[in-house]
Amino acid sequence: MAPSSNVFNLATSSASQILSLESIRSVLQRLEDTIVFQLIERAQFARNAPMYYPGAFPELIEKEGWHASWVEWFLKETEGAHAKCRRWDAPDEYPFTKPDLLPKAILPPIKYPKLLYDHGINVNTDIYTHYRDVIVPTITSDDDDGQYGSSAVRDVETLAALSRRIHFGMFVSESKFRSDPQAFIEPIRKEDREKLEALITKPAVEQALLVRLREKARVYGQDLDKAVGSLATQGQGATAGTAAARPASSSGEKHKIDADDVVHIYQDFVIPMTKRVEVDYLIKRLDHLSPSQLAKIEAGEGYAEEA
Template structure:
């Protein structure tokens, strides 16, 4: 997949391989986060950072995005910032990417929803213990940022899936878009067999990566993160939000003719 060559980016086989690779990144990020306590104070607004309305996690995310934006991270078509109004101009020469997605694609951003389900539903389930761990608040925030960014990239990759499907079946999608047939669009982007395969593969990966290899055949082997929790994360949040991104993108597709 080469973002300077749109045909490689919109190839569904390439997209599928990229999504499979992202599974591993997400699993490893969640395993890394699992070594820390839930540390709810990290997510409490106005708790630690003077003259800042958000949480410590928000502050970490914002500062990192400001830095990364200056080296072109958010010019890349596959990146979606959590604080799009606060990113800074690049200090490097801009890259003139060819047009791959519609001009409004950056307006489709579900990062607020991602952060909400991550903090409230995922962190308590993957943390090694509930409660505070004052000496590791910085490490918790750093690990959370990694989890959030990898999950965000995976979900927003739905825009490429949507564009690819639109290009491969324009007549049918144009009809559904004009009719505002949300149910029809959702059916067209849903493949239950593929989704089941993803969930099955995730449990295998989470179990394989989360167990000390020396304990692989032990009767007392214990995974660092419950594989079913990661599978459920995909089933309840990542897959549905990816579909939301795809549907939101497709419903506006006739705004941009290229």
């Protein structure tokens, strides 16, 4: 009884399918789950600060000529493997590693529909810095458990999910621009970032997101071992089919992550960073219109993709 996949195929779906706000919203909401899961997975390990110090492992310098941190080396290795499978060709994937350090794709390129203009935006350096300096210290204990490999695997996954979430904002920008391009012309020409932000932001949606995210962090972050474990062990007659214990509704909940922390990660970082990317993308949008596209928009005839 497998649920049906609700993932759209970036290569075979049409641009208008991908850029529908409904599609975008479903991707962003599903990514919340992934981000919460990955944060919980990282939080089981200690902070392990040396992982983030450049040059902390002399062997990486000697044998790999790698002067950055352990985690950045891990990113490079992982992203290199994924480069061979053309991950970074996809319009929703951005590497943390400098492209010249990544190998070429082995598989032939996939032909994606024309979605975004050729923007060159990649805010992963800022994502990495904030993750290292704020997120990891917030969600982990200030300790060292030696689990550098396991922690780095989680770091790579969490960073990739945050990066995909934040860069996905460009689909929102493109979608909103296409549906009412005329509204964007003046603020783009005036480089009015505030106005542009207002055009793509819905405070009610943002509030709903934070409510939903808190609930996800609370529900997925429950530590069910203590509550169910002990109860089930006592009741030795319990069969696998009857889950008598429902710690979700009891008061003395134990949590693997603090829901407030997760909400703050979005409120203080993911949401503002996404807006920055969205506006960065919009601010140059007119440069990538042909004269006839621009004329049509100015005449109130809307946006038309060029053949």
